[in-house]
Amino acid sequence: MTATPATETTGPAAPYEPTDRTVPTRSRERAHYDRETVHAILDEAYLCHLGFVRDGAPVVLPTLFARVGEALYLHGSTGSRPLRAAGREDPGLPACVTVTHLDGLVLARSAFHHSINYRSVVVHGTAREVTDEAERRLALDALVDHVVPGRSADSRPANARELAATAVIRLDLDEVSAKVRTGGPNDDAEDLALPHWAGVVPVAPTYGTLVPAADLAPGVAVPDYLTAP
C-alpha cells in the first residue's frame, strides 16, 4: 500500500501498456490507450461500476469515484463488504472499475447493425485501502469536487467521527483501456437502399432546475459554481 498521494504526470506521458485483458477480442479499432482519452472519459463521469469477486461470484455495484493523477479513489462505509476486503493488505481487493457514457442510439437498416455510441473506460487492478491521513483527505476532497468542482471548499469538512466511519480505497491506473464508438450506422452495402430510416439519436445528460433543500437556511444564495455556464 502506498501512502503517497498520486500526482499529475508531467511532460509527455506514454500511453497505457495494452495487456491481454485490455485488448478487446472484437472492434479493436475502438480501443484507445492514450492517457488524454482515458482521463477525459473518467473526469466527465460521476459514477463508476465497481466489480469484485465475493465467494467466487462477481458483484457489480455503482459508486462515486474521483481521479487524481494516475489513481482512482472510491469511498464508502468502513462496514461495507468490498471496502473491508480492500483493507486486507494482502492481497487487497482484485477489482475492475468501469465508466461508461452513452452518447447515442445508432439505428441501422438491419437489426444486426443496431448499436450505440459510447465512451467507456475499464480499469483492472487491485484496490487497496488508503490509510495515510493526508491522502485520505485529498481523496475525500476530490470525491466531492469531482461531482461539483469547487464544492469541497464550500462545505463543512469531515470531522473525526465521519473520517473514522469512512474507508477510502485506491486503484492505480496501470492496466487501463478506453473504448469509443462514434458516427453513424455501419450497414452492409446491399442494405443501403432499404426504406428504413437510419442514423443516430444523440443522448446526453442534462441538468434540471436546482431544488433547494426544504430546510435551507434563509438567505443562503445559490453559489456561482452551480450557475456558471
Next chain:
Amino acid sequence: MTATPATETTGPAAPYEPTDRTVPTRSRERAHYDRETVHAILDEAYLCHLGFVRDGAPVVLPTLFARVGEALYLHGSTGSRPLRAAGREDPGLPACVTVTHLDGLVLARSAFHHSINYRSVVVHGTAREVTDEAERRLALDALVDHVVPGRSADSRPANARELAATAVIRLDLDEVSAKVRTGGPNDDAEDLALPHWAGVVPVAPTYGTLVPAADLAPGVAVPDYLTAP
C-alpha cells in the same frame, strides 16, 4: 438451460426473495424487492454493466440488454470471451448485471453527506447461452425494441449469417434487488444553519436532434416512433 421464452407474469406477483447478497449492509431502507420497481428501472435503461470472473479476477463491461418477463437477454459476438464461457452448459457463466440511473447530485452542507440520487438494479445469477431459435429471435427483437420501441419491425431482420455470428445469453430474474435514493440532503441537525447552499441538482438524459446517416437513401422519412413525444 430452458428453451421456453420467458413470459410476463400474470396476476399479482410476489416480490423477489431477499438473499444474503441482495440485502445491503447499509441503507437498507433504500432496498426494494417488488417486481414493479425492478422492472421499471430495467426497462428505462439501455445499458447494463455485466460483471463476470476471468482467471479469478472481476471484469465489468458495458453492454446492451433487454428484459422479457422475468429474464434479461444480452447478446454479442460468438467469439467474445464471456459469451463463450456462458455457452458451456455446466456451470454457465456466474454473472452480475447492474443497471443504474443517475437522477441527481445531492449537495449537503457537510462534505460527508454529499450523495447522489439514483435508481439501480443488481441481478445475480448464472448466464446461459440461448440455443432455441424461437427464443433467440425473440431476444434479438427485444434487444432492438428495448432501444427504440417498434424498431425491430422497421428494420431488416437478421439473416442466417448474422444469426450464426450472434450469441444470446439469458440471466433469469431470481436473485434481484433495486436500490433507490431520492430527496434532498440528510444533513446533521447542527449543520442546518451553515452558510452553504444545499439541495439537489437534477440530472436526466435528453435526446438531441436526429442525425440521419450520411448515406440515407433519398425520400426515407423519419418514422413516427422517433418523433412521438
